Amino acid sequence: MNLHDLLRRIGLWLAAAFLCTPVLAQEAGVYRFSPVNQYGINLTAAYWNPIIGYVSEKSGVKLQLKIGRTSADTTAFVLAQEVEFVFSNHLFSPEREQLGWRVFGRRQTPAVHAQIVVPADSPITDLAALAGKEVVFPGPEALVSYKFTAAHLMARQVEFKTVFGGNTDGALAQLYSGKAAAAGVNSQLVEGYARREDKKYRVLWSSPPVHDLALMASAKVPEKVRQAVIQAFVGMHQDPKGRDILQQASVHVGLTAAAHFMASDGSEYSAYRDFYRTAPASLR
Structure with missing residues (x-):
């Protein structure tokens, strides 16, 4: 072991x-x-x-x-x-x-950003393409990963379906299994997950640093x-x-x-x- x-x-x-x-x-x-x-x-x-x-x-x-x-x-x-x-x-x-x-x-x-991401090989290239699709977030209390990203989608008038994964690892597992089209994440956490799990992703939107x-x-x-x-x-x-x-x-x-x-x-x-x-x- x-x-x-x-x-x-x-x-x-x-x-x-x-x-x-x-x-x-x-x-x-x-x-x-x-x-x-x-x-x-x-x-x-x-x-x-x-x-x-x-x-x-x-x-x-x-x-x-x-x-x-x-x-x-x-x-x-x-x-x-x-x-x-x-x-x-x-x-x-x-x-x-x-x-x-x-x-x-x-x-x-380093400063963190709220981000909306998709797998690197996803055909989705802009936020408008998420209309009607499931977007997964860690949970309803996640300020950067959920509230910041969901607020941005609402401001862009993108009507999406909310899914929660329990935490960032759970949300990203759903993203990479194809259960969700995109994920709302904290940049620090998605970077760490990608390194640990050898995953690639593409950022559709990123907030100012916090x-x-x-x-x-x-x-x-x-x-x-x-x-x-x-x-x-x-x-x-x-x-x-x-x-x-x-x-x-x-x-x-x-x-x-x-x-x-x-x-x-x-x-x-x-x-x-x-x-x-x-x-x-x-x-x-």
Whole structure:
């Protein structure tokens, strides 16, 4: 068994275990961390578990992964206040900003774009050709991959049929199996998927650049705990042990080995907030 397969199996086992995390975990001194399911559940767990293991050890704050079977399920945990830390861009609508989540960091990666893509050998060459066809998205909560791309299709008056794949990997699997004519994606994630699965694609539309997802803490997290977690995330790439963990995890999911976490006050996410001012009502 090679390392890639082993990590996938470990990720699947750990993900299954964390799906059963008790709601009262924090009462035992555990803080739950819910990253949006950008990949399949096993790959999501395989990426994040080494990282939060390091952050837990370095900060002295025990973090535990809590993810649902889909990105929408994971966000439901967040909205139900069942977690204390997140990696997400699902909390920038005016209503959700009232919940008190505070941005404290982000992942330092190249800017991402919302994109509408088709397989490289698809006969479809423009958005108008998607009229009446199925377009697959990761899920209804996916801001960049779904809401940005669907809003653009609506603005172009392209009447399409919406399909959800649960996460980006699921959506792209449907695209390449021929179940959908096109996919709404995050450029970073489709690039990673294409490298891992040896797939080719063509971009029909790409949005202006936006930042990667945000690390956020619930308003109920004590300031001392929040600061310890911030320092562990932000300093991870400067510590040889942390840097090695980051590099291995990043390469595993198709990110560059230079990807790391940096501090943020949330001001970089104005494009996400601006979206809701003009978005169709069905996408707010």
